[in-house]
Amino acid sequence: MGPQRPPTGAAAPGPVAAHQMGAAPANPTLIHSQTEMLTAPAVRPAAEGPKRRGFRPHWFIVVLVVLMAAAIGGTGWWFSEGRYTKVPDLSGLNITIAKSEAEKQGFEVKIGTPEHDKEVAEDKVLRTEPEPGKEVLAQSRITLIPSAGPVKIAVPNVVNLPEADARAKISEASLTAGTVSRVPSDTVQRGLVLRTNPQVGTKVREGSRVQLVLSAGQLMPDVSEMQCDQAEAFLRGKGYNPTIVQQTDNAQPGTIIAQNPAARAEVTAGQNVQLTCSKGPDTGFHWPWENPDNVQPGQALVAIPDVRFKNVGDATRELRTAGFQVRVRKIAGAGSVVAENPLGQAPAGTRITIWH
Incomplete structure (x- = not known):
């Protein structure tokens, strides 16, 4: 027969029984240790000692953090604000001065095509492109439009x-x-x-x-007081057909005392003109410069310069230098003298009339 199994429900054999049954004897030390582990109370963890003080970073780490924060802030400012500037208001300034001012502020300047304006004077800044106050990148180009003044x-x-x-x-x-x-x-x-x-x-x-x-x-020229021969020559040169009639008059002999058509009347080229010339009074009167016997004591006769065909200014100066008064009358609008009265001799201070 083989070995017999213990009956069901029977208690496990103890160490003695096991020994008796021929099993290897158990290690007493091991058994004792196991017994203690089973019977010993649970071991509580030892009480924690005092907490360690927190870590304090070294000063250079603080500085480094500050520098990094400043760098980050500065970079953000540069990309958001620092690269931009505002276009200055240069309106109304002289274009040369405005260009210099803009370049001082770091802008690249271009002068645009002038435009007419009723209010802004020529060569002054009419406007800028971009307009004043607009934010642009630093050192951008701005265009100055000068005024060409009014049309x-x-x-x-x-x-x-x-x-x-x-x-x-x-x-x-x-x-x-x-x-x-x-x-x-x-x-x-x-x-x-x-x-x-x-x-x-x-x-x-x-x-x-x-x-x-x-x-x-x-218009009929005014030849009154002109010497008759000079008046006739002048009118013929203008295309008129003058005739002369003589008449006794107290006026200086040989001068025009009347004309027809009258002075400044509307006339046409080739028109007939009648000139009335004074013969002087019928009493035998003679002008002082025509009769030396009638010259007042101390009044010497002075030769009258003939200034006909000379420049009006030169003629006037010459007559005054000779001691005469001068009256200038415009008849042809020429720059030279066309007639003079009187001619010959007269006392110093006599008024001489010249026509131009």
Whole structure:
């Protein structure tokens, strides 16, 4: 028979039984240790000692953190604000001064094409691009637009046009026809524009007034008091057909005392003109310079310089230097003397009339 199993429910054999049954004997020490582990009370963890003090970073770590924070803040400021600046307001400044000022502030400056403006004078800053106050990157380019001043228009050529046509042409040029005056002219037909003021071609502001000077045509020249031979020669040179009649008069003999047509009457080229010439009084009166016997004591006769065909200014100075008074009368508008009265001799201080 084989070995018999213990019956079910039977207690496990103890050490003696096991020994008796031939099992290897157990280690007493091991058994004792196991027994103590089973029977010993739970061991509580030893009480914790005092807490250790917190870690204190070294001073250079604090400085490093501060520097890093400043660098981060500065970088943020640079990318958000530091790279930008505002366009200065240079309006109204001289373009050269404005350019210099903008360059001092670090901008690159370009001068744009001038534009006309009624208010801002020429060569002053009209505006900037970008506009003043706008934020742009530092050292950006800004463009200065200079003013060309008000629009200027050349006075159109309206010479030899009738007044109505001249007014229309001036209006078409964005100008305004102003006052009208009339002056005599031997070359321009009566009623046509002789000249303008300002002159044709002059550049003026848009809307400016242009005065018209119309031709009054030929007007009868005033030859009164002129010596008869000089008056006749002058009128023939102007295209008239003069005739002379003599008449007794207290006026200086040989001078014009009347004319027909009258002075400044409208006439035409080739017109007949009657001149009345004084023969002097019928009592045998003679002007002092014609009769030396009648010269007052102490009054010497002085030779009258003949200044005909000389420049008016030079003639005037020459006569005054000789001791005479001078009266200047305009008859032809020339720059030289066309007639003089009296001629010959006269006492110093006598008034000499010259025509030009």
